[in-house]
Amino acid sequence: MVIWMIGYIQFCLGEALLHEAAHYNLFGNKRLHFWLQPLYAYPFFQTLKGFQGEHLLHHSDLMGPRDQTVDDYRRYGLDAAEPNLFYIWFIKPFLGGPTW
16 A cells, blocks of 8 residues: 555656646756656656647647547546546556556
8 A cells, every 4th residue: 555655646746747847847948858858757658748739738728629638537437427436546557547
């Protein structure tokens, strides 16, 4: 259980860093965001440029048909009337669900 909690916290921190880098908020020099992407983008099998494209759609069409977040929620099972949170939070990540 402790390993899951540590992993969850690391995932959240990594996702937050990637999000801030997409907005160029981490460093004063814009190029540093791209040079250091191996630290916060590559571990998520992303590139900063790829994440920025997806994230721009999220901001420009929030929860609309072009927003990838809606598809992610659906794929994770969060759009159900009563989602099985135990399965979503504990079983599915262990089986690699979010990765695929």
